[in-house]
Amino acid sequence: METALTFVTLLAIVVAVSAIADKFSMSPPLVLIVVGIIGSYLSFVPDFELTPEIVLVGLLPPLLYAAAIRTSLIDFRANLRPIALLSIGLVLFTTVVVGFLVSALLDVSLAVGFALGAVVAPPDAVAATAIARRVGLPRRVVTILEGESLVNDATAIVTLRTSIAAIAGTVSVWQIGAGFVISAVGGVLIGLAVAFGVGKLRRRIEDNQTDVAVSLLTPWVAYLPAEEIHVPGLDSQPSGVLAVVVAGVILGHKSPLIQSGGSRLFERTNWATISYVLENSVFLLIGLQIRSIVDAIGDSDLSATRITISCVAVLVAVIVLRFIWVFPATYLPRLIPRIAEAETRPSPRATFMVAWTGMRGVVTLAAVFLLPASTPEREVLVLMAFVVTVGTLMLQGLSLPMLVRKLKVPLPDRHEDHLQEATVFQAVTDAGMAFLDEQPEGSVSDAVMHRLRERATDRTNAVWERLGGVETPSAQYSRLRAAMLARERAELLRLRSIGTVDQSVLAGVMNALDVEESILDRQSEGETTADRETELRPTYDPDGACKHLAVACSVPQPRTPSGCEECLRDGTDWVHLRLCMECGHVGCCDSSTQRHATAHFHETGHPVMRSFEPGEAWRWCFVDEVTG
Numbered sequence: 309m310e311t312a313l314t315f316v317t318l319l320a321i322v323v324a325v326s327a328i329a330d331k332f333s334m335s336p337p338l339v340l341i342v343v344g345i346i347g348s349y350l351s352f353v354p355d356f357e358l359t360p361e362i363v364l365v366g367l368l369p370p371l372l373y374a375a376a377i378r379t380s381l382i383d384f385r386a387n388l389r390p391i392a393l394l395s396i397g398l399v400l401f402t403t404v405v406v407g408f409l410v411s412a413l414l415d416v417s418l419a420v421g422f423a424l425g426a427v428v429a430p431p432d433a434v435a436a437t438a439i440a441r442r443v444g445l446p447r448r449v450v451t452i453l454e455g456e457s458l459v460n461d462a463t464a465i466v467t468l469r470t471s472i473a474a475i476a477g478t479v480s481v482w483q484i485g486a487g488f489v490i491s492a493v494g495g496v497l498i499g500l501a502v503a504f505g506v507g508k509l510r511r512r513i514e515d516n517q518t519d520v521a522v523s524l525l526t527p528w529v530a531y532l533p534a535e536e537i538h539v540p541g542l543d544s545q546p547s548g549v550l551a552v553v554v555a556g557v558i559l560g561h562k563s564p565l566i567q568s569g570g571s572r573l574f575e576r577t578n579w580a581t582i583s584y585v586l587e588n589s590v591f592l593l594i595g596l597q598i599r600s601i602v603d604a605i606g607d608s609d610l611s612a613t614r615i616t617i618s619c620v621a622v623l624v625a626v627i628v629l630r631f632i633w634v635f636p637a638t639y640l641p642r643l644i645p646r647i648a649e650a651e652t653r654p655s656p657r658a659t660f661m662v663a664w665t666g667m668r669g670v671v672t673l674a675a676v677f678l679l680p681a682s683t684p685e686r687e688v689l690v691l692m693a694f695v696v697t698v699g700t701l702m703l704q705g706l707s708l709p710m711l712v713r714k715l716k717v718p719l720p721d722r723h724e725d726h727l728q729e730a731t732v733f734q735a736v737t738d739a740g741m742a743f744l745d746e747q748p749e750g751s752v753s754d755a756v757m758h759r760l761r762e763r764a765t766d767r768t769n770a771v772w773e774r775l776g777g778v779e780t781p782s783a784q785y786s787r788l789r790a791a792m793l794a795r796e797r798a799e800l801l802r803l804r805s806i807g808t809v810d811q812s813v814l815a816g817v818m819n820a821l822d823v824e825e826s827i828l829d830r831q832s833e834g835e836t837t838a839d840r841e842t843e844l845r846p847t848y849d850p851d852g853a854c855k856h857l858a859v860a861c862s863v864p865q866p867r868t869p870s871g872c873e874e875c876l877r878d879g880t881d882w883v884h885l886r887l888c889m890e891c892g893h894v895g896c897c898d899s900s901t902q903r904h905a906t907a908h909f910h911e912t913g914h915p916v917m918r919s920f921e922p923g924e925a926w927r928w929c930f931v932d933e934v935t936g
Contacts, residue, residue, distance in 0.1 A: 314354060322588045337591040338705050341698060344595015356596045363674030365531070367586055368461070369552050373527035374583040376458060376556025377563070377575075383451045384557060391455035393637045394662075395430075398456075399463040402429040402629050407471075409625055410692075413618040414610070416684045423471035424689050427676045428626050428696045430460035432669025446717065448654075449661055458557075461671050462549040466491040468675055469544070475683060487544035494546025495534055499554025502530040507559060510566045519571045520578055523559075530555040590670045594697060597673060601694050604687040615688055619695040626696055627666065627704070634663040657715045664711065667704050668697040731935040733768045738933065740764050769899045793825050856929045857936040860916035864892035872896040874904045885920035888912075889927065894920055906930070 325343050329336040347353045384391065406425035411418050431453075470484050506526050513519045531548035538545050563572055605615065638659045642648045676693035679686055711717075744752075744760060800821070804814050864887070867873060872882045872895050882896030886905035891914060895905035905917055909930045918927045927936045 318356075318589065318592070319585065322585065322592055325592070326584075326588050335705060336588055338701060340588055340591040341595040341701060344592045345598050345698075346595075347592075348596045348599035353596070355600060356593055357600070358593050358597055358670070358673055358677075360674045360677050363670055364465075367590060368549070368671065368674075369527035369531040370524075370582060371586055371590075372458060372461075372549060372552045373530075373556040374579045375454060376553050377523075377560035377579065379454055379458065379557050379560065380451070381557050381561040384455050387448070387452050387455060389641065390452050390638070391459065394452070394456040394634070395459035396463050397637065398630065398633045399426075399429040399460050400467065401633055402626060403464075403467050405629055406622060406625055409621060410618070410689075413614075413621060414685050414688060417475070419471050419474035420684055420689070423468055423475065423679060423683070424622070424676070424692060426464050426467035426471055427672055427679075427689075427693050428622065428668060429467070430464040430668070430671060431457055431666045431700075432671055446658055446661075449658055449665075452662060453665055458553045459550070462491065462495060462547040462553075464671070465549060465675065466544075466547060468678060472678065472680065475680065483544075490539055490544045491547040492550065494537065495548065495550025496554050498534045498537075498546050499530055499551040500558070502526065502551065502555040503558035503562075506555070507562055507566050514568075516568070516571045516574045519567060520575050523575050524578070524582075526555060526559065527552050591701075594670055594673060594701075597694060598698075601691055605691055608685060608687050610685065610688060615691065618688065619692050622692050623696050623699045626668075627700065630666045631663045635659060638662075657717050660715065661708075661711070661717055664704055665708065667700045669701070670697075672697050730768070734933070734935070737764045737768045765898075769897075790825070793821055797821055854929050854932040854934050854936075856915040856931055857927055857934065860889035860918075860927065862889075863887070863918065864889065866894050866920065867892045868894045872900075872902075872904050874907075875900075875902060878902075886917040886928075887920040888914050889916040889918050890914040 321343070322340065325340055326336040329339040403422055403425035406428060407418055407421035407423075409421070410416065410424045411421035414420075466488055470487055506522065506529070510519055510522055513522065530551040534546040534548040534551040536545070559566075563575075567575070608615065638654060642651065642653060672693050676690050679689060683689065741761065741764065744757060747757075797818070800814060800817055803809055804811070866887055868876060870876065872885060873893060874880075875882045875896055880902055881900070882902070882904075883899040884897040886895055886897055887893070888895070888905075888908060891912070893908050893912075893914075895908045895917075896902055897905055908914065909917070915931045916927055916929050919925065928934075929936070
């Protein structure tokens with residue numbers, strides 16, 4: 309009962325503190341660390357020992373898997389070089405430099421120094437993505453940080469195990485090299501095997517609950533076998549971390565082929581809940597370790613001044629070393645003509661944010677406890693790991709929002725996202741319409757065919773409408789339908805209270821209302837382009853789009869700048885306006901009832917129109933049906 313009560317109390321604190329932090333626009337991870345530090349010194353708070361087994365077996369596999377299934381394999385491959393340079397190169401570079409620094413500061417062997425270097429080298433997957441996404445860093449920066457944090461733990465743990473073996477005896481160069489190869493290749497192979505086997509199994513599962521249950525087991529199915537395989541004579545094994553990451557990324561990429569839509573929705577909801585609980589619990593547990601770590605320092609024979617200087621020096625070193633590595637690793641490869649031509653040169657501001665976003669987390673604290681009890685100055689090494697973890701979370705995590713504002717880092721543009729989303733929706737809707745055109749005449753009633761076409765068109769138009777600055781018909785529909793569902797649910801509850809209808813029937817109706825509410829197209833309030841300082845431009849070269857867009861570049865003088873020409877004539881209303889790039893005709897969009905812009909194309913054959921809304925510069929070719 310005492311254990312259960314402790315667990316429930318811990319979870320309640322995590323949920324309450326996270327909710328309060330979100331309400332006041334504070335970072336939940338940082339607030340939870342502070343709460344944990346305070347709680348560690350309260351007499352009625354029990355000691356929570358964050359053992360390596362709890363973290364490396366209980367917490368790390370599900371957290372890595374939850375992040376991996378959300379990671380785009382396409383983006384990962386596109387950014388493979390910077391991810392590899394950070395997750396492998398930077399970890400080894402940090403390990404070596406910190407190793408020499410610790411050896412000099414504490415007068416211990418290089419093997420001990422390298423062990424501490426491996427512990428503090430890898431930024432944490434949870435810390436990096438939780439804070440980076442919250443402050444809204446550029447999408448490519450977040451992709452690189454996510455990819456780095458998924459792989460660097462494997463590099464660090466292999467390096468740490470090698471260093472621990474060196475502390476106990478001698479390790480040859482070939483053993484070190486062989487250990488890294490076995491860890492990397494073995495981990496990847498096991499991850500591929502698990503992904504293949506689980507994928508085959510999930511193709512045959514039709515029940516959503518069973519499918520998601522298999523998903524929840526997958527991280528341990530990949531992690532545990534990898535960690536249990538030992539190569540005789542080398543004291544090394546495949547990386548369980550890599551096995552989990554590889555399995556998660558592949559299964560996430562293949563999910564549209566092996567899962568139903570309902571199963572994917574169910575899986576995302578479950579993993580989102582699990583990640584929320586585990587991620588926030590991790591930060592609280594980090595803070596709760598401080599008292600036991602500080603108490604253990606009393607066993608050291610080093611002076612408080614020397615310990616303090618050593619901890620601060622290692623903290624500064626891991627921050628500075630990341631800058632020393634990131635900038636050359638970013639720009640030197642671009643001196644190679646092939647790379648310079650193939651890749652866009654990143655801005656110094658984005659590179660600075662990658663260098664600054666190096667928060668350490670729970671893996672660093674867990675890994676340091678892997679050091680044998682006989683390790684010289686082990687208590688001080690543990691304190692160093694804690695100082696680096698909390699120091700980077702507080703210093704870098706708290707300063708990220710301010711730096712983003714001060715440096716004016718370009719944030720993800722929701723308007724360009726809407727433009728790309730609308731283009732994709734247009735393409736998939738056209739494919740669906742083509743399928744309807746292929747149906748034999750008379751096989752589907754006109755009413756059903758009209759309903760199918762109208763639904764597909766409305767869905768696409770709803771995305772185009774988001775580029776404007778007024779409440780659109782789709783937004784009005786969503787708002788009113790949500791209010792209708794609330795009234796319908798109230799009536800359902802009234803019928804339930806009377807007790808004249810079977811409860812299973814009522815539950816089925818309630819489920820139907822809930823499903824409709826969950827898929828209701830909700831439009832974000834206040835998403836306008838009126839306050840944009842720059843036009844909404846495409847993210848690719850329009851010259852490569854189609855011949856009509858290539859020549860329709862100069863904007864003509866609008867014939868009726870005050871509104872749609874036909875609507876002004878007829879006294880009707882419009883939703884958004886479009887400008888003909890050939891004659892300057894202003895017409896209303898397809899979200900409007902009259903659709904005068906499309907009608908103008910059919911009357912004149914003028915192929916390209918341009919948005920005539922403030923802050924928008926996208927164009928549409930009627931002939932080739934592409935956006936520019």
